[in-house]
Amino acid sequence: MADADSTSGSSASASTSSPDRPAAPSMPTDPDFLSCVLQPPTPSSSRPDADYVALRRLLLRRKPPSALQQRMEWRCNGKGYVAYRNFLLRRTDGGSAHSTPSNSGRWIPSPGPATLSEADSWSPIRDLRSNSGVLSRTVSLSSKQGDTERHVRFAEPAYSFVGMHCIFDNCKVSVTILKFGHTSSDLLAYGAADGSLMVCQVSEPPSVLQKMIGHSKTITDFDFSSNNQYIASCSLDKTVRVWEISKGTCIRVVYGVSSQLCICFHPVNNNLLLVGNANKEISAINFSTGRVISKLNFDDAVTALDIDHTGQLIFAGDAQGYIYTVSVNSHTGSLSRTHKNKSSKSKSPITTIQYRTFSLVARCPVLLSCAQDGNLSFFSITTDAKGYLTLICSLKLASRVQAIRASFCPLLSLEKGEFIVTGSEDANVYFYDLARPKNSCVNKLQGHGSPVIGVAWNHGENLLASSDSDGTVIVWKRAKAN
Template sequence: MDLVNNYGSSDEEDHQETVGTMTKSSIQINATPDAGFDNNSVGIYTAPTATELTVNVPYDDMMRPVYGPENPHRDPRLATQNILTGHVEQQAISESDFRTQMRTFETYGFARDPSLGSNNLAGQTGQGVMGTGYVGNLAAAAELGGVSIYDSIPKAMRPNQGAKKKRMAKGDLSVVDGENAYKGPWAGYNDDKTLPVQAESEEQETAKEEQVETGKEEAAAATTTTTEGGEMALTAADKRKKMMEPGNEKSIFHGESEFDYLGRTYMAVPQDTDVNLLGEAGTQECFIPKRCIHTWAGHAKGVSAIRFLPKSAHLLLSAGMDNKIKIWDVYHNRDLLRTMIGHGKAVRDIAFSNDGRRFLSASYDRYVKLWDTETGQCIRSFSTGKVPYCVTFNPDEDKQNIFLAGCSDKKIVQFDANTGEITQEYDQHLGAVNTITFVDDNRRFITTSDDKTMRAWEYDIPVVIKYIAEPDMHSMPAVTLHPSNKWLACQSLDNQIVVYGARDRFRMNRKKRFAGHLIAGYACKPGFSPDGRFISSGDSNGNVWTWDWKTCRILKKFKAHDKVVMNTEWHPHETSKMATCSWDGLIKYWD
């Protein structure tokens, strides 16, 4: 280039030197894309695969190229797939049209093609098969004119019209049996595959009865054994059935002697304790128990209920799911004193009389039995053929021979214990009766049922005087009367204890509600301290909860058992003693 620039003409003019310069271009090429690294602190970015925007992203930032390494093993075809096997497009079709075509396809076998982006021969959306606009059975679509499930079509063109069943001939009225026998309006269809039931003859019935009797005898012979003396030994089922029958009850005394050196039984109130067991209950100030001081273990299965002996409370009565009832000593050695055996199934409820000399037991074997507390003898058995869920004596002193039982047949049955007869029935409930509680100086009683209602009755009058049923009410399988006799604490199945008045109005006290525990459908019976300051209840996890009666605050929760705690009974003369029973088969005494 320098030679060209320095090249001169051939003329003899003065030689002028030419200086050559090269201009530098101002355009620069940058191969790195602008990915927005300069403002990472305030920049907003979205994932490349995102289909929705949750924030407002500027257009410039949204259109920036994707930066970062790519997966070399990713199939490029997966970029267009939104399901595992391919790509599904969303179609703009209403729910009503979709359901119409779906039901049309299920009924007739064809439907309109809902695909977008193409038109059929009639100009409608969706090309369909061979431009017809339909998918599925094209012959049926052409025959029926492409109707939908909601269009009316001629009766002759309806599918399965020719498949109508035809009845068989009625037969001849004079023919009783055999061919052409009279069937009348009971004649079947020609293509009916079921055979008519033939009446058995007398010979066949007699043979079948003999066969059944023979089978029973063989089964009885197979399930019985012979003793050395040649007598037939009963099986376990026969023993249980025999025990359920009245008159086969028995009692076992577990102590060394039933009488002491003065000829007194365990019914005598001990005088060598530091507590006045004959004083008035509730006069002492009560406190919440803190530790377990004794455990009674004797039931083979769970314990469903416990009751202290009225007035003195020096004995404890327990009902077990092992069909047994036991009496325990609360003071001295706290031993097992007596076991009553007489029920064939689990015992659900027990109730003492006012003096504690007798008690009732209700069992799933459909019997209510009256027992003598001192001797353990069964005095009388009562049964209506239904399962008694709850039982209680009339608290009046002159009516200690009357008791009420709530049964599974929705009735409350009133018995006379002296005669064994039913004297009254209360049958207004719509479900099994769970509890019976006497209130208002024993002139009335309150019942709760599985029908989620509470009803108040006048004693000996089978008419409801108060009907309580609210939409938010649940079944209340356990009820306890406050020591002041003014309130009822009801364990509701929505995991709370609700309170109702026990006077004339029987209204719910909305200000008192005790919650926090989980009963999970169990009939956990609430308990009150003798002075009425505390209310307690077990739960399904084996815990015991204690609330303050006035403030409804949770005061204490402690682990008492391994399974559900069914009962918490406060000792009426002690300041802080409580007995609890559970389905783990244990009874614990707390102080």
């Protein structure tokens, strides 16, 4: 140590006395790196080079932990994987989950003798087979001693998740729709079959900010204003309601003559609300006064809609599986129909219409449609022809009884492929690559105990929210890409 101190002192004095010499680069401050570098080489090492030994120690310390270790360290609101698994099993067997306003956004297993500890049965086979958020494949290999089953995990950074960020279980009926706020990674809202609308924050600690009561029947859709100060919701009770989020109060009610099925704010003129209803029409409503400015009639009930980023084109799906392109005037709110496209051969209601400004596959704006019979369609949009749609590819999933929704994965699609995420009636969340004609399923998330209805990404796409027919909302945390 004395030699080291004298050496460092002499080098310091030398650098001080030589102003023309360039300053030495700053040493890294990573404690792992420093601890490895400062350890002396072992006498038995075949390489006497201290830098080589330090680098080797650094790499060994930074090796990723095993899958078993990751599962044992997995946490959600302070609880481990086994506790949450037992919680789901109790709910499936008829047990009840306790939730109080003080622990909103958390899950608490029901007390009882069946509760297992965190160290319960951590077998490697179970750990590798139970793929909560990570794609697993099983490869069988034979040897001279007999057939043995090896479990090999293939995890791609774009699809892998590290577990659940938080869970909201304070709703006892089906959660039909959920969305994150515009350009927000923290603000989440979801509507339920009893007409309630919850606004939550998903940051630590996760909590319910507002519970807005006003609708008397199922909430079919809602949308945030561009500044996330207001929410406009529609319902089967034939009303459109506008809510002020900070106060949790309804500031305007627009009454209709039929069920209101889909709604969105105009992206350029937030004073315009566009609403599709069961009366086969889209209405443009003045946000400030609640007056209907204009209407446009269609062949069947308008069940889903979205609008492009310029605010000039509306894409609407109806109950017969048709997709319409509608031109809208941003100032006056006047509507005019331009194109009518068939999304699939079946006559099933469209549950999701989602617009994206660009796709690497299509090299132009694209549109995703999801029908209740399980047909997913991917279209390119010709902007020069006023929104004419061209089918690029489609995917047929299992037919659904419920109106299950789907969503683009924009950040994932910046790599290779065109990825979408959707719920399913087998209680899983599935990821599909529409660019793959075969083996399109690339991942699935397991954790829900009932059919998954809604999915939504936050702004940074590091969090994915999903809701089921039992009222549970799970926020999944995506793994950081290397």
